[in-house]
Amino acid sequence: GAVVSQHPSWVICKSGTSVKIECRSLDFQATTMFWYRQFPKQSLMLMATSNEGSKATYEQGVEKDKFLINHASLTLSTLTVTSAHPEDSSFYICSALTTPGTSSSYNEQFFGPGTRLTVL
Amino acid sequence: QQPVQSPQAVILREGEDAVINCSSSKALYSVHWYRQKHGEAPVFLMILLKGGEQKGHEKISASFNEKKQQSSLYLTASQLSYSGTYFCGTLTNSNSGYALNFGKGTSLLVTP
Numbered sequence: 273g274a275v276v277s278q279h280p281s282w283v284i285c286k287s288g289t290s291v292k293i294e295c296r297s298l299d300f301q302a303t304t305m306f307w308y309r310q311f312p313k314q315s316l317m318l319m320a321t322s323n324e325g326s327k328a329t330y331e332q333g334v335e336k337d338k339f340l341i342n343h344a345s346l347t348l349s350t351l352t353v354t355s356a357h358p359e360d361s362s363f364y365i366c367s368a369l370t371t372p373g374t375s376s377s378y379n380e381q382f383f384g385p386g387t388r389l390t391v392l
Numbered sequence: 393q394q395p396v397q398s399p400q401a402v403i404l405r406e407g408e409d410a411v412i413n414c415s416s417s418k419a420l421y422s423v424h425w426y427r428q429k430h431g432e433a434p435v436f437l438m439i440l441l442k443g444g445e446q447k448g449h450e451k452i453s454a455s456f457n458e459k460k461q462q463s464s465l466y467l468t469a470s471q472l473s474y475s476g477t478y479f480c481g482t483l484t485n486s487n488s489g490y491a492l493n494f495g496k497g498t499s500l501l502v503t504p
Contacts, residue, residue, distance in 0.1 A: 306492070314496070314497075315394075315479060315494045315495060315496045315497050316434065316479070316494045317494075318492070318493065363431075365433050365434075367492075380436070380439070381424070381436070381492055382436065383426075383433040383434050383435075383436075384433060385432065385433045386431075386432065386433045388431075
């Protein structure tokens with residue numbers, strides 16, 4: 273299957289700082305990537321949809337000014353948590369959508385390994 | 393809208409079978425099943441694209457009843473490695489494309 277990487281895998285930062293998380297599709301091009309957040313023992317919640325070359329679409333309740341998303345190329349999307357606070361501590365996971373024909377006849381989502389953010 | 397999974401949690405002894413259900417109040421166009429180990433990202437198990445479809449991989453299989461808007465995941469002769477949280481995901485079509493909405497998950501523990 274297709275491979276998606278995330279960097280960093282784990283970050284600890286002080287309250288008030290900004291953190292950038294990268295999501296890369298390593299062996300395919302992804303015009304669409306998704307950012308999810310998962311709190312302990314909860315499900316993955318979609319935060320936003322990132323489309324290459326256009327503005328991200330945020331889900332209801334997600335602050336676009338706090339979670340900045342940039343999808344500058346077909347293989348890279350970044351999520352920047354601005355002025356992070358302890359309540360932003362979570363597991364952030366990206367996924368990339370393949371196009372039919374890449375690895376199958378339909379769209380598939382492949383997930384990155386996740387980034388664990390801890391804000392002190 | 394988030395699909396509903398049941399049961400919330402199940403404990404099995406190695407070799408036993410389990411069924412995890414996923415249902416939606418909206419029409420389902422496809423169902424995706426994932427397994428997540430603690431601290432790791434979800435791993436894709438299988439996708440079911442149309443009603444009546446059944447798929448299987450080794451001793452894990454799934455069915456999709458489009459009319460009933462539900463899918464079931466069957467784990468047969470469970471192994472220790474099956475432990476984890478199982479999520480079903482349904483596609484939602486937004487203005488930006490397709491995103492997965494996940495159920496709350498079913499925690500499965502297989503014991504020796």
